[in-house]
Amino acid sequence: MLALALRSMRKRPGRFAATLLSAFLGAAIIMTFNSMHDTAGQPGVDSVSAESLSTAASVVGGYGTLLVFFAVASTLTVNVRQRSAEIELLRCSGATPAQIKRMVVGESVAVALVGAVLAIGPAMLGGRALLHIFQDSGQVQRSVDYSFGPIALLSGIDITVLAAAGAAFMAVRRATRRRQPRGGARKFFAYAALAVGVAAVCSTFAFSARDAALMAPPVYGAILLSVGFALLSPRLLKGLLDRLPLSGPSGYLAVRNMRRRTDELSGVLMPLILFTCMATATLSMQAVENDAIDASGVPKSIDAKNLETLNLVVVGIIVVFSCIMLINSLYAATTYRGREFGQQRLAGATPGQVLAMVGAEGVILTVTGVFFGTLAGLAGILPFTLVRTDGTWPGQGLGIWLTIVAVAAAVTLGTSLITARRALRTPAVAAVTLAA
Amino acid sequence: MFRRARRTHESGPAPEALRLVKVSKTFGAEESAVTALDGVTLSLARGSFTAVMGPSGSGKSTLLQCAAGLDRPDSGIVMVDGAEMTGGGEAELTKFRRSRIGFVFQQYNLLPTLTVAQNTVLPLRLARRRVDRGRVREILTAVGLGDRLGHLPDQLSGGQRQRVAIARALVTEPRVIFADEPTGALDTRSARDVLRLLQEAVRVHGRTVVMVTHDPVAASYADSVVFLADGRLAGELHAPTVDAVAERLAHLGDDALMGV
Numbered sequence: 245m246l247a248l249a250l251r252s253m254r255k256r257p258g259r260f261a262a263t264l265l266s267a268f269l270g271a272a273i274i275m276t277f278n279s280m281h282d283t284a285g286q287p288g289v290d291s292v293s294a295e296s297l298s299t300a301a302s303v304v305g306g307y308g309t310l311l312v313f314f315a316v317a318s319t320l321t322v323n324v325r326q327r328s329a330e331i332e333l334l335r336c337s338g339a340t341p342a343q344i345k346r347m348v349v350g351e352s353v354a355v356a357l358v359g360a361v362l363a364i365g366p367a368m369l370g371g372r373a374l375l376h377i378f379q380d381s382g383q384v385q386r387s388v389d390y391s392f393g394p395i396a397l398l399s400g401i402d403i404t405v406l407a408a409a410g411a412a413f414m415a416v417r418r419a420t421r422r423r424q425p426r427g428g429a430r431k432f433f434a435y436a437a438l439a440v441g442v443a444a445v446c447s448t449f450a451f452s453a454r455d456a457a458l459m460a461p462p463v464y465g466a467i468l469l470s471v472g473f474a475l476l477s478p479r480l481l482k483g484l485l486d487r488l489p490l491s492g493p494s495g496y497l498a499v500r501n502m503r504r505r506t507d508e509l510s511g512v513l514m515p516l517i518l519f520t521c522m523a524t525a526t527l528s529m530q531a532v533e534n535d536a537i538d539a540s541g542v543p544k545s546i547d548a549k550n551l552e553t554l555n556l557v558v559v560g561i562i563v564v565f566s567c568i569m570l571i572n573s574l575y576a577a578t579t580y581r582g583r584e585f586g587q588q589r590l591a592g593a594t595p596g597q598v599l600a601m602v603g604a605e606g607v608i609l610t611v612t613g614v615f616f617g618t619l620a621g622l623a624g625i626l627p628f629t630l631v632r633t634d635g636t637w638p639g640q641g642l643g644i645w646l647t648i649v650a651v652a653a654a655v656t657l658g659t660s661l662i663t664a665r666r667a668l669r670t671p672a673v674a675a676v677t678l679a680a
Numbered sequence: 681m682f683r684r685a686r687r688t689h690e691s692g693p694a695p696e697a698l699r700l701v702k703v704s705k706t707f708g709a710e711e712s713a714v715t716a717l718d719g720v721t722l723s724l725a726r727g728s729f730t731a732v733m734g735p736s737g738s739g740k741s742t743l744l745q746c747a748a749g750l751d752r753p754d755s756g757i758v759m760v761d762g763a764e765m766t767g768g769g770e771a772e773l774t775k776f777r778r779s780r781i782g783f784v785f786q787q788y789n790l791l792p793t794l795t796v797a798q799n800t801v802l803p804l805r806l807a808r809r810r811v812d813r814g815r816v817r818e819i820l821t822a823v824g825l826g827d828r829l830g831h832l833p834d835q836l837s838g839g840q841r842q843r844v845a846i847a848r849a850l851v852t853e854p855r856v857i858f859a860d861e862p863t864g865a866l867d868t869r870s871a872r873d874v875l876r877l878l879q880e881a882v883r884v885h886g887r888t889v890v891m892v893t894h895d896p897v898a899a900s901y902a903d904s905v906v907f908l909a910d911g912r913l914a915g916e917l918h919a920p921t922v923d924a925v926a927e928r929l930a931h932l933g934d935d936a937l938m939g940v
Contacts, residue, residue, distance in 0.1 A: 493806045504793040587789045592778045592803040594771035673750050
């Protein structure tokens with residue numbers, strides 16, 4: 245079965261581009277930060293420098309693993325879904341579910357391995373650059389030399405390959421199983437995430453303004469809230485769609501399509517909500533923190549600087565990964581609809597009307613995602629601001645938020661419209677029969 | 681964009697619902713080129729029910745797609761209801777088709793997210809035309825689905841879906857209805873219902889129906905059968921019977937071999 249896996253990859257390298265890209269980026273980030281462990285572990289590194297380096301490595305390493313898993317899982321789910329016909333054919337030709345599982349897992353392990361090996365070079369450069377940042381800000385002594393050692397290499401490859409294998413296993417299990425309702429578990433996780441999120445946000449008040457860890461509970465609370473909202477989003481979206489006064493043929497179709505596809509749309513809303521929430525919460529909190537430190541008149545401590553660097557890096561990583569996930573799932577969802585677009589065109593829709601419909605759907609998605617992301621973000625920002633300063637509202641939040649919304653809207657609308665345009669290039673009759 | 685042909689009656693409908701003049705279409709590049717249509721000239725009167733038959737690869741689907749404005753011929757003229765279909769983009773062609781042409785496909789092509797009633801009125805909504813609910817109910821009742829207005833396509837049988845497709849093709853009151861193997865995926869009873877509805881569209885509503893099929897039984901419901909072989913017209917049969925059609929179809933290849 246592995247031979248089949250390798251052959252199917254050689255024939256269709258393009259299909260694995262998204263998985264390869266997320267594995268590559270994930271491995272690069274993990275290796276970059278874990279090489280700080282290697283650097284800190286060298287003989288002759290002073291304890292302050294070593295601690296700065298290790299903290300960065302541990303925090304981002306944890307995030308990185310989770311994100312690699314989610315990103316690879318998202319791309320693989322799409323990949324497996326697109327190949328459902330091929331998988332069905334294999335099943336009809338006598339492949340057992342276990343064999344299909346081995347094939348898909350084998351493929352993704354191979355892709356992840358390639359991605360991880362390709363990431364070694366960039367990770368070395370990135371690690372060197374990161375060390376310079378720490379040195380420039382005085383967090384690490386100038387005398388410390390960069391080292392890319394076994395920890396970086398092994399953790400990078402191991403985590404990426406394991407995450408890919410696990411994600412592939414789950415994706416194929418979902419695909420080879422007959423569809424079954426899964427409302428109960430989803431609802432449970434949604435409410436659990438919301439409950440724990442609220443508890444985490446509330447626990448912010450238990451900290452004092454000077455605590456170094458003050459930022460942690462609201463950020464984790466905000467993440468959990470956004471996951472909860474994303475899980476509940478199908479139902480929330482349905483409620484919104486019922487009240488939407490959209491007229492015109494394109495708006496009419498958009499609303500009716502989305503109402504029937506709300507479950508699939510939650511896959512798109514998840515990265516969108518997470519992106520908005522994380523970027524808004526972290527950046528605003530950092531701005532508040534900076535203002536508070538400036539106001540106190542005391543120069544920034546090394547800990548504070550570490551925290552800032554880490555926050556910005558974490559936001560950067562999350563932004564990149566959410567974008568990959570968002571683009572990938574939107575691309576897949578839209579490509580998948582070539583047949584539907586063809587049917588609409590045969591029923592008398594002009595290409596412009598189809599694009600307008602996709603655009604209307606994109607706007608509704610963006611508004612919903614941004615709304616819940618902002619809600620979750622604010623749930624974290626407000627308690628933090630209350631505890632850290634005397635005010636309620638962060639001073640410079642609006643500009644940050646507008647930029648984030650602009651990025652979210654550009655990615656969502658750009659991806660779906662460009663993909664739809666490409667799908668419309670196939671003649672309507674061909675589009676209808678191709679996927680049939 | 682679309683030239684109106686000279687007419688004897690200024691506002692009345694053209695006597696010919698569909699007219700093809702020397703329509704040719706070739707697929708593929710020079711060496712491996714396949715001529716799907718080779719100068720087909722054809723004229724169908726208003727209110728006629730015509731079946732287009734021929735072996736696989738005879739060009740019957742291409743003929744339908746070129747005539748219906750879904751594909752553009754390499755050369756030749758296509759006129760629907762007296763208006764010539766010229767170049768222009770897809771949007772232009774779509775607008776041309778909206779008021780003149782209705783479709784029925786083998787694979788139904790109903791939108792899975794819309795109910796029976798919503799699917800039926802979709803062409804009207806897309807054209808921003810007024811939706812007369814009473815009329816829609818009437819049409820759906822006429823095809824035997826008056827009690828299924830709120831159902832989704834996947835809650836219906838193949839025959840029922842095809843009847844929704846026919847209702848959708850009728851709702852815009854088009855001049856010509858093109859049906860591409862409308863009974864290809866149906867059992868004999870559902871096929872008979874669908875063919876009777878197409879006959880009714882011609883006899884009761886005065887539409888013109890062009891149906892591509894490979895089934896002599898389906899073709900026998902038409903007023904006449906046009907045979908196609910290797911992209912050319914290969915005869916016509918009026919008031920066809922199943923046996924006559926089958927006989928003619930079986931010997932289509934012989935004529936070509938003899939070089940008629």
